[in-house]
Amino acid sequence: MATETGTVPVEPSANDVVLDVRDLRKTFGSGAATVVAVDGIDLTVHRGETIIISGPSGAGKTTLVTLLGGILTPTSGTVCIGGRDVGAMSAGESAEVRRSKVGFVFQTFGLLDALTARENVEVALNLVGKGGASARRQAESLLTRLGMEQRLHAKPPTLSGGERQRVAIARALMNDPELILADEPTANLDSKQGRQVADILRTLADTYEVAVVIVSHDQRIYDIADRLLWLEDGHLTLPPSSSLEDR
């Protein structure tokens, strides 16, 4: 079983636990063709904490983040967000947890091309049945705080990669989530934009006390993490020293 490790020691209280993963396991296929993607992971993430999970391609990082977000159902183990085990929930119940407690930031941004930047952010509130002028104001306020006040009415195809990711981050924040799950958020960005996005995610954790889990193999952003974890062969471990040499 993997052990929970980190680069920065933290001693938060049990009440601050946002994400609690116990003996998480996910396999695909059956019999001799069984592939173990995630193999007995334990992980606890607290309010205001930023962790980065890195690892080689094919290590199971994306599988892990979809398990943490309640999108994939684990083969065994638990994934508790705000004390509720999303792994044991129905699809509808886990979707409700995603709407209300989790913000997602995707590598490919995950924006709806037909909608403007502001409308993309509003979608998060629309999903919980809210809309109208207050949703518009809230979306504009968040985008302004992220430096997007000049691009409120621009559609995603006309935005730069960094701008798109900021829109995605604003959307992730719309419902005051407890947890932000970011899957390779800087992979499609140049170094300057990647740095900006990483700094924004770190600031969210500090300012809003959101727990931020970033899955990334972008070594340039390792410095924003409170803890850096390494995922390889389905196991979560300390990062090998070689992976930290360029930090």
Next chain:
Amino acid sequence: MAVFGVAVSVFLIVLIQSLFMGVRDSFGAMVEELPFDVWVAQDGTYDIERSTSILPGEYTESIADISGVKGAESILGRRVVIGTGDRQNLEFVIAFGSGEVLSQAGAKERATPASGEIVLSSRFARTIGAGTGEPVWIGERSFTIASIVPSSFSVLNMTDAKATFGLGDRINYIGVIVSESADASLVASRIDAKLSDANAIGRGAFADRSRAAIDSFSPVFGILMAVGFIVGASIISLTIYTSTIEKARDFGILKALGATRAYLYRIVTVQAFAVGLCGFALGTPVAYGAAQGIAEIVPEFTTIFNPLYVFGVLGIVLLMSGVSSLLPVHRISRVDPGTVFRA
């Protein structure tokens, strides 16, 4: 494109429906048009379109004596071929006895064309391309068009009609107008009691029976409308389904963000209903305009646009939209939210 396709479908449905209603209404229209409260026909006669009624001419006078009868008019009437030049068509031709009863009802011109003249319905005059003063023929006889009036039938002088139809002193029907204070059904009962070989029928029932003649074609119209429905539903469904496949990534994003099934289904059904309603808004006025235009060219193309039936078509369009969204909704249910995590 989808809106256009649905508009074509709505166009077909509205046009077919209004044509059916128009044709149906033209059957028995002469019964509704004339002021007779009760029609007397030979016993066993069902309607004015499909049954032949022959009554003794003297029955008209004997009916006039019945309590509650204000006036009774002898009627000869049948569908005959009328032609002019090389054009000919079927027309319902009626002749009235004295014409006095109709004159009292304000239809003197129609009741009593002079011998050798005919009053043509405007629709039929357009059909054969005839104008006032021109000759037309019925069988071996020639008549001059005295006037052209908006009507569902044409009128001959009684003497000419007897000679043309070859019925001698016999007549086809008796039209009865009842007194203001009398009850039409009661008067009909009295006529039935007095004339054992005749049957008195109320105007509404007689018209309805005549209209029922077209009902035997309603399965054909029904099939045509069903084709319109299937075409429309298929167009909406294919459009929305294609759009759903194209937008599968977007639906995946929304699923990943926690969208409920109801939220996603609403997106699809709103799209389907928007397409349907736009198609209805476009197709209905075009169908109306087309019907008017076609009627100008083809007078037999009689259509009726009943607002209630147009609302019925709206209901069909909404049903079409609902049905057509089922397939895309099924497709959405299979979209994997995990796809958004793949680069």
